Amino acid sequence: xxxxxxxxxxxxxxxxxxxxxxxAQDMNHEYMSWYRxxxxxxxxxxxxxxxxxxTDQGEVPNGYNVSRSTTEDxxxxxxxxxxxxxxxxxxxxxxxxxxxxxxQFFGPGTRLTVL
Amino acid sequence: xxxxxxxxxxxxxQEAETVTLSCTYDTSENNYYLFWYKQPPSRQMILVIRxxxxxxxxxxxxxxxxxxxxxxxxxxxxxxxxxxxDTAMYFCAFMKLPxxxxxxxxxxGKGTKLTVNP
Numbered sequence: 510x511x512x513x514x515x516x517x518x519x520x521x522x523x524x525x526x527x528x529x530x531x532x533a534q535d536m537n538h539e540y541m542s543w544y545r546x547x548x549x550x551x552x553x554x555x556x557x558x559x560x561x562x563x564t565d566q567g568e569v570p571n572g573y574n575v576s577r578s579t580t581e582d583x584x585x586x587x588x589x590x591x592x593x594x595x596x597x598x599x600x601x602x603x604x605x606x607x608x609x610x611x612x613q614f615f616g617p618g619t620r621l622t623v624l
Numbered sequence: 625x626x627x628x629x630x631x632x633x634x635x636x637x638q639e640a641e642t643v644t645l646s647c648t649y650d651t652s653e654n655n656y657y658l659f660w661y662k663q664p665p666s667r668q669m670i671l672v673i674r675x676x677x678x679x680x681x682x683x684x685x686x687x688x689x690x691x692x693x694x695x696x697x698x699x700x701x702x703x704x705x706x707x708x709x710d711t712a713m714y715f716c717a718f719m720k721l722p723x724x725x726x727x728x729x730x731x732x733g734k735g736t737k738l739t740v741n742p
Contacts, residue, residue: 551732557729567729599669609729610674610719615668
C-alpha cells in the first residue's frame, strides 16, 4: 500500500491563480480530510468527507473547495489564491469517521507559497 | 467548542533522559479521545499514543506513556529514555465521541517542539 499520497510536494503560486492539491489513498478509507498547518497555529481542519459524494466544512473552509467523486481521491481546490493561504497542507484518512478514534493516516504534506 | 492548549512551545532534553510534554483541554463532553501525534523534520505526522476518556488506566506504548487526569482536563506525554530520533514537533489532539450516524473532527493544539540533545 502507498498509504496517503499528496501531489505536488511544493508549489509557488501568484495571487489570483488557481490550483488543485491532489490527495489519494489506497486503503479503502471512507473518511478523508484536509488540514493546513501554520507556524504557531497547529493543524486546522479545512474540509472533510465521510464518503464518496459527501463533504463538509471544517474550521477554516473559506477560499477552498473540495469534492469526493471516488473513495480514493479527495482534491482540494484553491479558486483564487491569496497570500494568506501560504501554508503546509496535509491530507489525512481513516477507515471511517468512527475509526477516527484509532487515529488518522497522514500524507507527507504540500508546501504552498502564494506570492 | 473544544480547545487544546500546549503551554510549552519548545523543550529540550538530553539523550537517555525523561521528558514530559504538557497538554490541557477544555470540553463539556464526558466521552472523548485524546491523542499525541509526532511530526519529525520529514513533516510526516505519526500517531504516538491515544487514550479513551472512559478508561482510567493510562495508555502506554513502549517508551511513551501518558498521564491522563480527567478531572483536571490534563493529558501529558512522558517520553522515557529519550532518543535522538524523538526530536520532533509533538501535537496533542482531542476528539469527542461521534454521535450515532455522525462524524467528528480532531482539534489540535499548537504543538511543542522537542529537541533531544546528544
